[in-house]
Amino acid sequence: MEPDALADGVRRGDRRALARAITLIESRREDHRRTAEDLLTLLMPATGASIRIAVSGVPGVGKSTFIETFGRHLTAAGHRLAVLAIDPSSQRSGGSILGDKTRMEALSRDPAAFVRPSPAQGTLGGVARRTREAILLCEAAGHDVVIVETVGVGQSEIAAAGMTDLFLLLLLPGAGDELQGIKRGIVEVADLLVVNKADGAMAGAANHAAAEYRHALSLLRSGTGAWTPEILQCSSVTGEGIGKVAAAVERYRTTMASAIAERRRAQARDWLWSEIGEAVREAMGRRLDAASVSAVECEVAEGRLPGSVAARRLVESMIK
Ligand SMILES: Nc1nc2c(ncn2[C@@H]2O[C@H](COP(=O)(O)OP(=O)(O)O)[C@@H](O)[C@H]2O)c(=O)[nH]1
Numbered sequence: 548m549e550p551d552a553l554a555d556g557v558r559r560g561d562r563r564a565l566a567r568a569i570t571l572i573e574s575r576r577e578d579h580r581r582t583a584e585d586l587l588t589l590l591m592p593a594t595g596a597s598i599r600i601a602v603s604g605v606p607g608v609g610k611s612t613f614i615e616t617f618g619r620h621l622t623a624a625g626h627r628l629a630v631l632a633i634d635p636s637s638q639r640s641g642g643s644i645l646g647d648k649t650r651m652e653a654l655s656r657d658p659a660a661f662v663r664p665s666p667a668q669g670t671l672g673g674v675a676r677r678t679r680e681a682i683l684l685c686e687a688a689g690h691d692v693v694i695v696e697t698v699g700v701g702q703s704e705i706a707a708a709g710m711t712d713l714f715l716l717l718l719l720p721g722a723g724d725e726l727q728g729i730k731r732g733i734v735e736v737a738d739l740l741v742v743n744k745a746d747g748a749m750a751g752a753a754n755h756a757a758a759e760y761r762h763a764l765s766l767l768r769s770g771t772g773a774w775t776p777e778i779l780q781c782s783s784v785t786g787e788g789i790g791k792v793a794a795a796v797e798r799y800r801t802t803m804a805s806a807i808a809e810r811r812r813a814q815a816r817d818w819l820w821s822e823i824g825e826a827v828r829e830a831m832g833r834r835l836d837a838a839s840v841s842a843v844e845c846e847v848a849e850g851r852l853p854g855s856v857a858a859r860r861l862v863e864s865m866i867k
């Protein structure tokens with residue numbers, strides 16, 4: 548595959564080129580990896596011009612339904628949207644996230660939207676790595692909003708927060724249970740909290756939950772920053788309140804422009820160092836003799852050698 552031709556296709560906004568480019572970065576083949584790196588380097592100048600949004604919340608809160616409705620709202624307003632997922636377990640759990648075509652059907656057919664299911668295999672680290680690169684490809688293809696859906700489990704939320712500008716947490720009506728989220732620390736990192744399913748019989752409970760969250764957050768936060776997290780309500784089924792969520796995202800994007808830029812710089816530096824960590828690990832796997840590594844591993848497992856000391860010895864023996 549020629550990286551130049553593929554880069555041209557991506558820049559033109561050709562969906563098939565974008566899909567192929569993402570398949571390329573997800574590949575584990577050594578030669579594919581090289582081409583993927585050339586491609587990403589070529590496309591770097593065309594990246595960055597989007598708002599990157601993480602959409603999180605417990606399974607069943609309505610993330611996929613919300614993204615579909617919110618996404619349709621955005622494309623109707625002239626935006627070009629890309630939806631990616633961080634879901635290392637999508638294969639095993641039956642692909643409830645984006646593989647569920649019935650749920651994002653309209654969005655998948657929308658010419659202004661690009662919906663990409665989660666990479667089929669991999670550890671969270673591997674999936675997160677590829678998702679980060681996929682964000683860049685989507686931006687190069689002209690998508691000005693990129694949404695990353697998480698599975699709503701701690702680790703994937705942290706990974707998503709580390710690659711996005713805005714963390715949108717969906718909550719269920721029924722504040723009692725959901726206030727537990729505050730203990731998990733996730734409510735505290737959210738920039739926007741949206742009580743979903745504010746419709747029908749749940750409308751009252753949603754109102755109540757929103758008030759509870761407002762109160763709880765006012766106790767938690769000092770509110771000295773440029774942005775005070777907003778608590779909104781919506782129905783992803785009727786579409787009510789979705790416009791207000793979009794308006795809040797836009798407010799965030801404009802008031803936080805310089806904070807977002809700083810956040811991205813910090814994220815990029817973290818990315819560099821996590822890739823260095825990965826690269827060292829991979830190099831060690833290739834260079835060190837397996838028998839001596841497993842001997843050291845055994846020493847550590849049996850409690851005869853501290854992990855820190857063993858790690859330093861192995862790294863130093865590789866560098867030599
Ligand atoms: N009444 C109502 N049901 C919703 C709403 N949003 C999602 N649901 C339903 O909640 C269930 C879980 O939704 P889904 O989007 O798959 O949740 P996810 O696991 O967070 O992605 C589905 O049956 C949806 O139809 C909403 O705003 N109102």
Ligand SMILES: [Mg+2]
Pocket residue numbers: 610611612643644645
């Ligand atoms: Mg889902």
